[in-house]
Amino acid sequence: MSSTTKRDFYEVLGVDRQASQPDIKKAYRRRAVQFHPDKNPDNPEAEDSFKEAAEAYSILSDQQKRAVYDRYGHEGLRGGPQINTDIFREFSDIFGGGSSIFEELFGDFFGGGARRRRNTRGADLRYDLEITFEEAVGGAETRILIPRNELCEKCAGSGVTLGTRAEACPTCGGHGQVRYQQGFLVVARPCTQCQGTGRFIPNPCAQCAGTGHVARERELTLKIPAGVDNGSRLRRTGEGEAGGQGGPPGDLYVVLSVAPHRMFRRDGEEILLELPITFAQAALGTELDVPTIHGTQRISIPEGTQTGTIIKIRNKGVPRLSGSGNGDQIVVVNVVTPQKLTKEQRSLLLTLGELTPPPKMGERVSGTEKSFFEKLFG
Numbered sequence: 001m002s003s004t005t006k007r008d009f010y011e012v013l014g015v016d017r018q019a020s021q022p023d024i025k026k027a028y029r030r031r032a033v034q035f036h037p038d039k040n041p042d043n044p045e046a047e048d049s050f051k052e053a054a055e056a057y058s059i060l061s062d063q064q065k066r067a068v069y070d071r072y073g074h075e076g077l078r079g080g081p082q083i084n085t086d087i088f089r090e091f092s093d094i095f096g097g098g099s100s101i102f103e104e105l106f107g108d109f110f111g112g113g114a115r116r117r118r119n120t121r122g123a124d125l126r127y128d129l130e131i132t133f134e135e136a137v138g139g140a141e142t143r144i145l146i147p148r149n150e151l152c153e154k155c156a157g158s159g160v161t162l163g164t165r166a167e168a169c170p171t172c173g174g175h176g177q178v179r180y181q182q183g184f185l186v187v188a189r190p191c192t193q194c195q196g197t198g199r200f201i202p203n204p205c206a207q208c209a210g211t212g213h214v215a216r217e218r219e220l221t222l223k224i225p226a227g228v229d230n231g232s233r234l235r236r237t238g239e240g241e242a243g244g245q246g247g248p249p250g251d252l253y254v255v256l257s258v259a260p261h262r263m264f265r266r267d268g269e270e271i272l273l274e275l276p277i278t279f280a281q282a283a284l285g286t287e288l289d290v291p292t293i294h295g296t297q298r299i300s301i302p303e304g305t306q307t308g309t310i311i312k313i314r315n316k317g318v319p320r321l322s323g324s325g326n327g328d329q330i331v332v333v334n335v336v337t338p339q340k341l342t343k344e345q346r347s348l349l350l351t352l353g354e355l356t357p358p359p360k361m362g363e364r365v366s367g368t369e370k371s372f373f374e375k376l377f378g
Helices: 009-013 021-035 044-060 063-077 100-106 114-118 133-138 279-284 343-355 372-377
Strands: 125-131 140-151 177-182 185-190 213-224 233-236 252-258 264-267 270-278 286-292 295-301 310-313 329-336
Touching (some): 009 021, 009 044, 021 044, 125 140, 133 140, 133 264, 270 279, 279 329, 295 310, 295 329
Parallel strands (some): 125 252
Antiparallel strands (some): 286 295
16 A cells, blocks of 8 residues: 555544544554454455554554654655554453453454463363173163372462462463464464463472372262163263363263173164074973073973074063163074984984975975074174
8 A cells, every 4th residue: 555545544543633542542442343354254345444454553552653653644654654563462452451352352363362271171081881781781880980180189270389379471471372473464372381371380389290180080980871782971070180270170971881791682672582492392382481681581482483483572671761661582592403312312203204294395494594693693
Protein backbone atom coordinates (compact mmCIF):
# COMPACT_ATOMS: atom_id res chain seq x y z
CA MET A 1 0.00 0.00 0.00
CA SER A 2 1.71 3.23 -1.11
CA SER A 3 1.79 6.39 0.98
CA THR A 4 -0.52 8.17 -1.49
CA THR A 5 -3.28 5.63 -0.93
CA LYS A 6 -3.00 5.21 2.83
CA ARG A 7 -5.80 6.52 4.96
CA ASP A 8 -5.16 8.73 7.91
CA PHE A 9 -4.27 6.56 10.92
CA TYR A 10 -6.67 8.44 13.19
CA GLU A 11 -9.42 7.88 10.65
CA VAL A 12 -8.55 4.19 10.46
CA LEU A 13 -9.05 3.79 14.23
CA GLY A 14 -11.97 6.25 14.35
CA VAL A 15 -10.45 8.62 16.93
CA ASP A 16 -9.56 12.30 16.81
CA ARG A 17 -6.01 13.64 16.94
CA GLN A 18 -6.25 14.54 20.60
CA ALA A 19 -7.24 10.98 21.61
CA SER A 20 -5.50 9.57 24.68
CA GLN A 21 -3.52 6.33 24.64
CA PRO A 22 -6.32 4.41 26.42
CA ASP A 23 -8.82 5.67 23.81
CA ILE A 24 -6.50 4.59 20.98
CA LYS A 25 -6.09 1.17 22.59
CA LYS A 26 -9.87 0.74 22.96
CA ALA A 27 -10.45 1.81 19.37
CA TYR A 28 -7.89 -0.67 18.09
CA ARG A 29 -9.45 -3.41 20.20
CA ARG A 30 -12.85 -2.85 18.60
CA ARG A 31 -11.45 -3.03 15.07
CA ALA A 32 -9.22 -6.01 15.80
CA VAL A 33 -12.24 -7.97 17.00
CA GLN A 34 -14.38 -6.78 14.10
CA PHE A 35 -11.92 -7.58 11.31
CA HIS A 36 -9.85 -10.47 12.71
CA PRO A 37 -9.26 -13.17 10.02
CA ASP A 38 -10.53 -15.92 12.35
CA LYS A 39 -13.92 -14.20 12.44
CA ASN A 40 -13.85 -13.35 8.73
CA PRO A 41 -12.47 -16.37 6.87
CA ASP A 42 -11.88 -15.94 3.12
CA ASN A 43 -12.61 -12.23 3.36
CA PRO A 44 -9.67 -10.26 1.90
CA GLU A 45 -11.31 -6.90 2.65
CA ALA A 46 -11.57 -7.76 6.35
CA GLU A 47 -7.96 -8.95 6.35
CA ASP A 48 -6.81 -5.66 4.78
CA SER A 49 -8.79 -3.71 7.38
CA PHE A 50 -7.22 -5.79 10.15
CA LYS A 51 -3.71 -5.12 8.83
CA GLU A 52 -4.53 -1.43 8.38
CA ALA A 53 -5.73 -1.14 11.98
CA ALA A 54 -2.64 -2.98 13.28
CA GLU A 55 -0.38 -0.65 11.29
CA ALA A 56 -2.18 2.43 12.59
CA TYR A 57 -1.99 1.23 16.18
CA SER A 58 1.72 0.36 15.89
CA ILE A 59 2.38 4.05 15.06
CA LEU A 60 -0.13 5.83 17.29
CA SER A 61 0.69 3.67 20.34
CA ASP A 62 4.35 4.77 20.10
CA GLN A 63 4.73 8.34 21.38
CA GLN A 64 7.84 9.03 19.30
CA LYS A 65 6.39 7.70 16.03
CA ARG A 66 3.10 9.39 16.73
CA ALA A 67 4.85 12.75 17.10
CA VAL A 68 6.62 12.27 13.74
CA TYR A 69 3.37 11.25 12.09
CA ASP A 70 1.45 14.21 13.56
CA ARG A 71 4.09 16.60 12.15
CA TYR A 72 4.98 15.07 8.78
CA GLY A 73 2.24 12.52 8.03
CA HIS A 74 2.96 9.29 6.15
CA GLU A 75 5.98 10.80 4.36
CA GLY A 76 7.67 11.45 7.63
CA LEU A 77 7.82 7.74 8.37
CA ARG A 78 10.38 7.20 5.56
CA GLY A 79 8.79 4.69 3.27
CA GLY A 80 6.15 3.48 5.72
CA PRO A 81 6.23 2.22 9.28
CA GLN A 82 7.44 -1.20 10.38
CA ILE A 83 4.76 -2.96 12.37
CA ASN A 84 5.83 -3.35 15.97
CA THR A 85 6.04 -7.09 16.68
CA ASP A 86 5.48 -6.41 20.38
CA ILE A 87 1.96 -5.30 19.46
CA PHE A 88 0.86 -8.94 19.54
CA ARG A 89 2.47 -9.54 22.92
CA GLU A 90 0.52 -6.55 24.17
CA PHE A 91 -2.66 -7.76 22.51
CA SER A 92 -3.80 -9.80 25.51
CA ASP A 93 -3.29 -6.74 27.73
CA ILE A 94 -5.56 -4.76 25.43
CA PHE A 95 -8.25 -7.35 26.11
CA GLY A 96 -7.85 -7.17 29.86
CA GLY A 97 -4.96 -9.56 30.50
CA GLY A 98 -6.59 -12.84 29.48
CA SER A 99 -10.23 -11.88 29.73
CA SER A 100 -12.88 -14.38 28.75
CA ILE A 101 -13.66 -12.32 25.63
CA PHE A 102 -10.06 -12.53 24.43
CA GLU A 103 -9.73 -16.27 25.09
CA GLU A 104 -13.07 -17.02 23.47
CA LEU A 105 -12.19 -15.11 20.30
CA PHE A 106 -8.54 -16.04 19.85
CA GLY A 107 -7.88 -19.12 22.01
CA ASP A 108 -4.33 -20.38 21.55
CA PHE A 109 -3.57 -18.08 18.59
CA PHE A 110 -1.98 -15.41 20.78
CA GLY A 111 -1.25 -17.70 23.70
CA GLY A 112 -4.54 -17.26 25.51
CA GLY A 113 -4.81 -21.01 25.97
CA ALA A 114 -1.89 -21.24 28.41
CA ARG A 115 -4.19 -20.96 31.41
CA ARG A 116 -6.38 -23.78 30.11
CA ARG A 117 -3.40 -26.04 29.56
CA ARG A 118 -2.37 -25.76 33.19
CA ASN A 119 -5.75 -27.10 34.27
CA THR A 120 -5.54 -30.35 32.29
CA ARG A 121 -7.59 -33.53 32.61
CA GLY A 122 -5.69 -36.64 33.64
CA ALA A 123 -5.00 -39.44 31.17
CA ASP A 124 -7.38 -42.40 30.82
CA LEU A 125 -6.00 -45.81 31.81
CA ARG A 126 -6.61 -49.31 30.40
CA TYR A 127 -6.46 -52.47 32.50
CA ASP A 128 -6.76 -55.94 30.89
CA LEU A 129 -8.50 -58.51 33.09
CA GLU A 130 -9.03 -62.22 32.38
CA ILE A 131 -12.10 -63.79 33.98
CA THR A 132 -13.54 -67.31 33.98
CA PHE A 133 -16.45 -68.44 31.82
CA GLU A 134 -18.57 -68.74 34.96
CA GLU A 135 -17.72 -65.18 36.06
CA ALA A 136 -18.65 -63.82 32.64
CA VAL A 137 -22.01 -65.58 32.66
CA GLY A 138 -22.96 -65.21 36.32
CA GLY A 139 -21.20 -61.97 37.24
CA ALA A 140 -18.60 -61.55 39.97
CA GLU A 141 -16.83 -59.12 42.26
CA THR A 142 -13.05 -58.94 42.28
CA ARG A 143 -10.25 -56.68 43.48
CA ILE A 144 -7.62 -55.25 41.15
CA LEU A 145 -4.43 -53.23 41.66
CA ILE A 146 -4.07 -50.23 39.33
CA PRO A 147 -0.66 -48.56 38.90
CA ARG A 148 -1.21 -44.85 38.27
CA ASN A 149 -0.01 -41.33 39.02
CA GLU A 150 -1.76 -39.70 41.95
CA LEU A 151 -1.57 -36.18 43.37
CA CYS A 152 1.38 -35.68 45.68
CA GLU A 153 -0.09 -35.19 49.15
CA LYS A 154 3.00 -33.39 50.42
CA CYS A 155 2.57 -30.44 48.05
CA ALA A 156 -1.13 -31.01 47.23
CA GLY A 157 -0.20 -31.40 43.56
CA SER A 158 1.43 -27.97 43.26
CA GLY A 159 4.94 -29.35 42.79
CA VAL A 160 6.49 -26.68 45.04
CA THR A 161 8.01 -26.99 48.50
CA LEU A 162 5.68 -25.80 51.24
CA GLY A 163 6.25 -22.15 52.04
CA THR A 164 7.50 -21.34 48.53
CA ARG A 165 5.75 -20.59 45.28
CA ALA A 166 6.15 -21.13 41.57
CA GLU A 167 7.31 -18.27 39.36
CA ALA A 168 6.56 -17.30 35.80
CA CYS A 169 8.67 -19.18 33.28
CA PRO A 170 11.53 -16.87 32.22
CA THR A 171 11.44 -18.16 28.65
CA CYS A 172 7.77 -17.49 27.87
CA GLY A 173 7.00 -14.97 30.60
CA GLY A 174 4.37 -17.23 32.11
CA HIS A 175 2.26 -17.49 28.93
CA GLY A 176 3.11 -21.15 28.32
CA GLN A 177 3.84 -20.30 24.69
CA VAL A 178 6.61 -18.73 22.67
CA ARG A 179 5.60 -16.55 19.72
CA TYR A 180 7.32 -16.44 16.36
CA GLN A 181 6.85 -13.83 13.66
CA GLN A 182 5.90 -15.39 10.29
CA GLY A 183 5.27 -12.59 7.85
CA PHE A 184 2.46 -10.49 9.18
CA LEU A 185 1.07 -13.10 11.57
CA VAL A 186 2.49 -14.25 14.88
CA VAL A 187 2.44 -18.02 15.48
CA ALA A 188 2.45 -19.38 19.03
CA ARG A 189 4.04 -22.69 20.03
CA PRO A 190 4.20 -24.41 23.43
CA CYS A 191 7.19 -23.36 25.47
CA THR A 192 9.75 -26.19 25.65
CA GLN A 193 11.24 -24.84 28.87
CA CYS A 194 8.08 -25.20 30.97
CA GLN A 195 6.22 -27.70 28.72
CA GLY A 196 3.44 -25.20 28.19
CA THR A 197 2.62 -24.70 31.88
CA GLY A 198 4.02 -21.16 32.11
CA ARG A 199 5.54 -22.06 35.51
CA PHE A 200 9.09 -22.21 36.84
CA ILE A 201 9.62 -23.96 40.19
CA PRO A 202 12.79 -22.78 41.93
CA ASN A 203 12.15 -25.02 44.98
CA PRO A 204 10.53 -28.26 43.77
CA CYS A 205 8.80 -30.62 46.18
CA ALA A 206 11.24 -33.30 47.33
CA GLN A 207 8.63 -36.07 47.19
CA CYS A 208 7.42 -35.56 43.61
CA ALA A 209 10.44 -33.64 42.19
CA GLY A 210 8.17 -30.80 41.15
CA THR A 211 5.79 -32.87 39.01
CA GLY A 212 2.89 -32.73 41.49
CA HIS A 213 2.34 -36.48 40.98
CA VAL A 214 3.65 -39.67 42.56
CA ALA A 215 3.43 -43.25 41.20
CA ARG A 216 1.26 -45.51 43.33
CA GLU A 217 -0.89 -48.65 43.16
CA ARG A 218 -4.57 -48.29 43.98
CA GLU A 219 -6.71 -51.27 44.95
CA LEU A 220 -10.22 -51.16 43.55
CA THR A 221 -13.25 -53.39 43.98
CA LEU A 222 -14.68 -54.19 40.55
CA LYS A 223 -18.19 -55.50 39.99
CA ILE A 224 -18.50 -57.60 36.83
CA PRO A 225 -22.11 -57.71 35.61
CA ALA A 226 -23.60 -61.02 34.49
CA GLY A 227 -23.54 -61.53 30.72
CA VAL A 228 -20.27 -59.79 29.75
CA ASP A 229 -18.19 -61.26 26.94
CA ASN A 230 -14.74 -61.03 25.37
CA GLY A 231 -13.84 -57.39 24.73
CA SER A 232 -16.44 -55.94 27.11
CA ARG A 233 -15.26 -52.67 28.68
CA LEU A 234 -16.08 -51.53 32.18
CA ARG A 235 -15.59 -47.82 32.92
CA ARG A 236 -14.68 -46.43 36.32
CA THR A 237 -15.06 -42.66 36.22
CA GLY A 238 -12.28 -40.68 37.88
CA GLU A 239 -10.00 -43.68 38.50
CA GLY A 240 -7.43 -42.78 35.83
CA GLU A 241 -4.34 -40.57 36.11
CA ALA A 242 -4.54 -37.46 38.29
CA GLY A 243 -5.14 -34.19 36.46
CA GLY A 244 -2.61 -31.38 36.21
CA GLN A 245 -2.84 -28.25 38.35
CA GLY A 246 -6.25 -29.03 39.78
CA GLY A 247 -7.66 -30.60 36.62
CA PRO A 248 -10.06 -33.56 36.88
CA PRO A 249 -8.68 -37.13 36.84
CA GLY A 250 -9.05 -39.39 33.84
CA ASP A 251 -11.12 -42.57 33.71
CA LEU A 252 -10.21 -46.25 34.02
CA TYR A 253 -11.31 -48.72 31.34
CA VAL A 254 -11.17 -52.40 32.30
CA VAL A 255 -11.13 -54.61 29.18
CA LEU A 256 -12.31 -58.19 29.81
CA SER A 257 -11.15 -61.43 28.23
CA VAL A 258 -13.00 -64.66 29.03
CA ALA A 259 -11.05 -67.90 29.53
CA PRO A 260 -12.38 -70.91 27.56
CA HIS A 261 -14.49 -73.55 29.35
CA ARG A 262 -13.75 -77.27 29.11
CA MET A 263 -17.38 -78.16 28.23
CA PHE A 264 -19.30 -75.05 27.24
CA ARG A 265 -18.93 -72.68 24.34
CA ARG A 266 -20.76 -69.43 23.80
CA ASP A 267 -22.59 -67.96 20.85
CA GLY A 268 -24.01 -64.59 21.84
CA GLU A 269 -26.61 -65.27 24.53
CA GLU A 270 -26.66 -69.01 23.89
CA ILE A 271 -24.46 -71.63 25.55
CA LEU A 272 -23.50 -74.63 23.42
CA LEU A 273 -22.85 -78.13 24.79
CA GLU A 274 -21.92 -81.23 22.80
CA LEU A 275 -23.49 -84.27 24.47
CA PRO A 276 -22.03 -87.76 23.72
CA ILE A 277 -24.49 -90.70 23.93
CA THR A 278 -24.21 -94.40 23.11
CA PHE A 279 -25.71 -96.12 20.11
CA ALA A 280 -28.20 -97.91 22.38
CA GLN A 281 -29.31 -94.64 24.00
CA ALA A 282 -29.76 -93.05 20.60
CA ALA A 283 -31.70 -96.02 19.22
CA LEU A 284 -33.90 -96.74 22.22
CA GLY A 285 -34.20 -93.26 23.72
CA THR A 286 -33.47 -92.32 27.31
CA GLU A 287 -33.44 -89.52 29.90
CA LEU A 288 -30.16 -87.91 30.95
CA ASP A 289 -28.96 -85.29 33.43
CA VAL A 290 -27.20 -82.58 31.44
CA PRO A 291 -24.85 -79.96 32.95
CA THR A 292 -25.72 -76.30 32.44
CA ILE A 293 -23.99 -73.18 33.74
CA HIS A 294 -26.95 -72.79 36.11
CA GLY A 295 -26.94 -76.38 37.43
CA THR A 296 -28.07 -79.84 36.24
CA GLN A 297 -31.07 -80.19 33.93
CA ARG A 298 -32.81 -83.47 33.00
CA ILE A 299 -33.65 -83.90 29.30
CA SER A 300 -35.29 -86.62 27.17
CA ILE A 301 -33.46 -88.25 24.25
CA PRO A 302 -36.11 -89.52 21.78
CA GLU A 303 -35.88 -92.95 20.12
CA GLY A 304 -33.88 -92.92 16.91
CA THR A 305 -31.89 -89.77 17.76
CA GLN A 306 -29.17 -89.05 15.21
CA THR A 307 -25.80 -87.31 15.54
CA GLY A 308 -26.26 -83.56 15.18
CA THR A 309 -29.74 -83.52 16.71
CA ILE A 310 -30.30 -80.25 18.60
CA ILE A 311 -32.16 -80.08 21.90
CA LYS A 312 -32.88 -76.63 23.30
CA ILE A 313 -33.08 -75.97 27.04
CA ARG A 314 -34.93 -72.69 27.59
CA ASN A 315 -33.50 -69.89 29.77
CA LYS A 316 -30.31 -71.79 30.67
CA GLY A 317 -28.02 -69.59 28.61
CA VAL A 318 -26.29 -66.27 29.22
CA PRO A 319 -28.12 -63.53 31.16
CA ARG A 320 -28.99 -60.59 28.92
CA LEU A 321 -27.20 -57.38 29.91
CA SER A 322 -30.51 -55.58 29.50
CA GLY A 323 -31.85 -57.65 32.38
CA SER A 324 -34.62 -59.29 30.33
CA GLY A 325 -33.99 -62.94 31.20
CA ASN A 326 -31.48 -65.44 29.81
CA GLY A 327 -30.67 -66.95 26.48
CA ASP A 328 -30.98 -70.72 25.90
CA GLN A 329 -28.62 -73.66 26.16
CA ILE A 330 -28.21 -75.61 22.94
CA VAL A 331 -27.42 -79.30 23.40
CA VAL A 332 -25.94 -80.97 20.30
CA VAL A 333 -26.19 -84.77 20.42
CA ASN A 334 -23.19 -86.83 19.28
CA VAL A 335 -23.73 -90.60 18.92
CA VAL A 336 -20.42 -92.26 19.84
CA THR A 337 -19.34 -95.42 18.05
CA PRO A 338 -17.36 -97.75 20.39
CA GLN A 339 -13.83 -98.52 19.25
CA LYS A 340 -13.48 -101.79 21.21
CA LEU A 341 -16.20 -104.43 21.64
CA THR A 342 -16.54 -107.45 23.86
CA LYS A 343 -17.46 -110.78 22.26
CA GLU A 344 -20.99 -110.47 23.57
CA GLN A 345 -21.36 -106.92 22.19
CA ARG A 346 -19.98 -108.01 18.81
CA SER A 347 -22.40 -110.92 18.67
CA LEU A 348 -25.37 -108.72 19.51
CA LEU A 349 -24.37 -106.15 16.90
CA LEU A 350 -23.96 -108.85 14.24
CA THR A 351 -27.44 -110.08 14.99
CA LEU A 352 -28.76 -106.50 14.89
CA GLY A 353 -26.98 -105.90 11.60
CA GLU A 354 -28.68 -108.93 10.04
CA LEU A 355 -32.05 -107.64 11.22
CA THR A 356 -31.47 -104.01 10.16
CA PRO A 357 -31.91 -103.13 6.46
CA PRO A 358 -29.12 -100.99 4.95
CA PRO A 359 -29.85 -97.24 4.45
CA LYS A 360 -30.92 -96.06 1.04
CA MET A 361 -28.48 -94.27 -1.29
CA GLY A 362 -28.30 -90.54 -0.39
CA GLU A 363 -29.65 -91.08 3.09
CA ARG A 364 -27.40 -89.60 5.81
CA VAL A 365 -25.55 -92.28 7.74
CA SER A 366 -25.10 -91.52 11.43
CA GLY A 367 -21.55 -90.54 12.31
CA THR A 368 -20.33 -89.88 8.77
CA GLU A 369 -20.73 -86.11 8.77
CA LYS A 370 -18.85 -83.47 10.75
CA SER A 371 -20.21 -82.68 14.19
CA PHE A 372 -22.19 -79.54 14.86
CA PHE A 373 -19.20 -77.90 16.56
CA GLU A 374 -16.85 -78.81 13.70
CA LYS A 375 -19.23 -77.05 11.30
CA LEU A 376 -19.75 -74.10 13.60
CA PHE A 377 -16.20 -73.51 14.83
CA GLY A 378 -13.93 -74.77 12.19
